[in-house]
Amino acid sequence: MKTKDRIVQASIELFNAKGERNVTTNHIASHLSISPGNLYYHFRNKEEIIRNIFTKYADHMQVSFEPVKPSQDPVKILTNYLDAVFSALYHFNFLYDNLPVIMARDPELKSQYLDIHNKMMDKIHQLVVSLEVANVIKMDADDIEDFANIIKQQVTFWISYCKTSREDTQITTEMIYHGLLKVLLLFKPYVTQEYREPVREITAHYTALANGESSEQGQPDV
Amino acid sequence: MKTKDRIVQASIELFNAKGERNVTTNHIASHLSISPGNLYYHFRNKEEIIRNIFTKYADHMQVSFEPVKPSQDPVKILTNYLDAVFSALYHFNFLYDNLPVIMARDPELKSQYLDIHNKMMDKIHQLVVSLEVANVIKMDADDIEDFANIIKQQVTFWISYCKTSREDTQITTEMIYHGLLKVLLLFKPYVTQEYREPVREITAHYTALANGESSEQGQPDV
DNA sequence: GTCTATAAATAGATAGAC
DNA sequence: GTCTATCTATTTATAGAC
Numbered sequence: 001m002k003t004k005d006r007i008v009q010a011s012i013e014l015f016n017a018k019g020e021r022n023v024t025t026n027h028i029a030s031h032l033s034i035s036p037g038n039l040y041y042h043f044r045n046k047e048e049i050i051r052n053i054f055t056k057y058a059d060h061m062q063v064s065f066e067p068v069k070p071s072q073d074p075v076k077i078l079t080n081y082l083d084a085v086f087s088a089l090y091h092f093n094f095l096y097d098n099l100p101v102i103m104a105r106d107p108e109l110k111s112q113y114l115d116i117h118n119k120m121m122d123k124i125h126q127l128v129v130s131l132e133v134a135n136v137i138k139m140d141a142d143d144i145e146d147f148a149n150i151i152k153q154q155v156t157f158w159i160s161y162c163k164t165s166r167e168d169t170q171i172t173t174e175m176i177y178h179g180l181l182k183v184l185l186l187f188k189p190y191v192t193q194e195y196r197e198p199v200r201e202i203t204a205h206y207t208a209l210a211n212g213e214s215s216e217q218g219q220p221d222v
Numbered sequence: 223m224k225t226k227d228r229i230v231q232a233s234i235e236l237f238n239a240k241g242e243r244n245v246t247t248n249h250i251a252s253h254l255s256i257s258p259g260n261l262y263y264h265f266r267n268k269e270e271i272i273r274n275i276f277t278k279y280a281d282h283m284q285v286s287f288e289p290v291k292p293s294q295d296p297v298k299i300l301t302n303y304l305d306a307v308f309s310a311l312y313h314f315n316f317l318y319d320n321l322p323v324i325m326a327r328d329p330e331l332k333s334q335y336l337d338i339h340n341k342m343m344d345k346i347h348q349l350v351v352s353l354e355v356a357n358v359i360k361m362d363a364d365d366i367e368d369f370a371n372i373i374k375q376q377v378t379f380w381i382s383y384c385k386t387s388r389e390d391t392q393i394t395t396e397m398i399y400h401g402l403l404k405v406l407l408l409f410k411p412y413v414t415q416e417y418r419e420p421v422r423e424i425t426a427h428y429t430a431l432a433n434g435e436s437s438e439q440g441q442p443d444v
Numbered sequence: 445g446t447c448t449a450t451a452a453a454t455a456g457a458t459a460g461a462c
Numbered sequence: 463g464t465c466t467a468t469c470t471a472t473t474t475a476t477a478g479a480c
Contacts, residue, residue, distance in 0.1 A: 038446050100382045157379035160322045189411035260464050
């Protein structure tokens with residue numbers, strides 16, 4: 001692997017493990033057993049590394065949040081979304097831990113973020129509309145926009161919420177699955193009589209994962 | 223006012239206006255036209271200033287979140303809560319902008335925060351139960367705990383969500399009122415037929431405030 | 445491309461005079 | 463209690479040799 005790619009890869013790992021604010025460019029260099037000068041040959045500064053990681057993140061999001069096909073099984077639409085959320089939170093958790101700070105200090109990154117944010121908002125909106133069309137949920141049309149924002153906020157700051165409201169700040173897959181269950185609870189009161197049972201089954205599935213019981217399908221891929 | 227109190231007061235104002243991470247002890251001192259040495263005579267370090275502010279914040283929370291009296295008008299219970307949330311978000315917005323970072327670097331403060339967090343969770347729990355008892359909402363008993371956590375997360379990270387998802391990061395009263403409306407939307411699907419109209423009226427009230435229309439009761443007190 | 449050595453920039457904090 | 467002057471530590475970033 002090229003040095004440039006190794007720097008990006010190591011940065012993701014170190015940021016996720018120790019928190020972005022606790023990892024300096026020197027830490028990254030020494031972790032890779034290269035010199036700081038070498039690192040600065042490949043990247044002008046730390047923010048350029050983060051912007052590079054963010055591009056990877058944005059690509060990941062675009063791919064994993066597949067466009068909703070109306071023909072799909074409506075229940076599958078929902079689990080696809082939740083699995084994509086899980087994957088993003090897990091693999092890029094350092095971003096979610098520190099989002100306001102990271103964005104406030106780098107206007108260029110903030111602008112990248114706003115772009116992705118808007119695209120994701122559209123996807124969530126589509127998801128909600130699809131569930132409505134498939135008669136899985138029933139919701140006032142006026143509330144869909146606000147509801148989509150609530151979902152987005154709940155997902156985006158779940159990591160932050162866990163880190164602040166618990167003693168133990170280690171990120172685990174179980175912790176993330178608990179967050180997905182909160183998202184399911186947001187949908188719950190809108191679920192139609194017809195789909196109450198399928199949604200209950202999805203909830204049971206993620207509850208098992210949240211309690212550390214292994215799933216028949218194992219850990220999701222990247 | 224004593225110098226020590228002036229330092230705390232100025233710090234709150236500067237932190238709220240510019241963000242905690244952009245305000246150094248030297249900034250605080252020069253804002254008050256005192257020397258850094260003088261500031262350090264009164265506080266051992268910046269974290270001690272923040273802990274001092276946090277104590278003020280904790281007191282504010284304890285007072286403004288009055289214990290729920292079952293005898294009260296159930297609608298009043300809800301507006302009391304929302305007004306208390308507004309006041310906290312407005313007067314201590316710097317804390318909400320930066321919570322995970324501030325708590326992660328100071329274990330003593332984190333422990334103070336966990337204490338207040340748990341107390342607030344209890345209050346929210348009581349609020350939900352009171353609304354159930356008064357027949358304002360109907361909710362599965364199993365969901366109350368998770369629902370209370372969702373409310374808490376939504377409130378705590380509303381400022382962060384706004385700052386990351388908008389171009390303009392200025393905090394306004396209107397922005398905060400929009401957050402309260404999201405909390406009302408969380409309650410909405412659980413509201414009983416009987417209380418649909420009163421809740422609609424509360425929503426209209428906060429919608430007016432969120433749109434910058436002045437309310438008959440004016441800005442809430444500290 | 446990579447290294448060593450070091451400069452530059454902050455921010456946090458202290459010593460000692462008044 | 464307050465000031466001036468300064469020190470230390472940290473982190474980012476660059477120059478120049480190999």
